[in-house]
Amino acid sequence: MxxxxxxxxxxxxxxxxxxxxxxxxxxxxxxxxxxxxxxxxxxxxxxxxAPIRGFQWKRLFLPETTRLRMHYDGDTHYAKVVGEEIIFRGRAVSPRQLTIAIAGDGRNAWRDLWILLPGERNWACAARLREQLDGQAVAPQSPAQAMTAAAKAMSESLNAALVLIEHVDHQTKTLVERRAPKHRREYDLLEDIH
Structure with a gap:
């Protein structure tokens, strides 16, 4: 120096x-x-x-060393994120493939898989982690943004109601026109009984 x-x-x-x-x-x-x-x-x-490695499952990122588990038929099955893949029984699988390998078709990976993220002590259901992400993405950051989001939702609801009213009104007018006497057969007419 x-x-x-x-x-x-x-x-x-x-x-x-x-x-x-x-x-x-x-x-x-x-x-x-x-x-x-x-x-x-x-x-x-x-x-x-250094970039974090892991598996990207839709919006949910599973960092390397994340563990996955699924209970089925009295047994617990485990997989682990190694590098950028989920490894189960020595081969790379997607979450859907993992549930199929364990329980066959007709399973919902979001509902059936439990996740243990690195540094965490408790397992969490994949669906719960996804809900948390969705909640974070939608949550307004200020009262003004909350009011704007509420006003937008109300406006969309009112527009949907107006469209529905217009549809019902159109259906009602169409129904009345079909029952007009000129469109009815003579034997369909009911006689007034006094």
Whole structure:
């Protein structure tokens, strides 16, 4: 390190490093220790920024090491996300293929699969995780946005009601026209009884 670099280090930090190296009897000079610390920090920081691998299931992302389980016929079956695939019995499967392999056709993967995300302690139903995502996507962030969303929903409901009223009105007019005397057979007419 050159003198300009050494001068950019706060004097108190540099003194603390010298004291530490002396107390620990390290063979490193302050410049070597600083160099080593910077390189370790860069390596550690680079690995923290590395892209997260996992399986994308519609909107739900399952990070690598996520575990999946399904109970069927008294047995519990497990799969795991490895890299970007769900591995079950040594082969890559989709969530749907996993449920078919365990229980045959006619199963709903969202309802039947339970997920244990990395760092979590409790299993969660896949459908519940999906509902949480859907709730987050729709939830307004401010009272004004909530009012706007409510007004939009009311407007759409009123428009749907108007369309329905127009349809019923049209059907009623059509029905009346079909029953007009000129369109009826003579024997269909009922006589007035007084």
């Amino acid at each position: 050159n003198a300009a670099t050494m001068n950019s280090i706060p004097p108190a930090a540099y003194q603390a490093l010298q004291d530490y190296l002396r107390r620990s009897r390290s063979p490193l000079s302050p410049a070597e220790a600083i160099d080593r610390a910077i390189r370790q920090w860069i390596t550690h920081d680079s690995s923290a920024v």
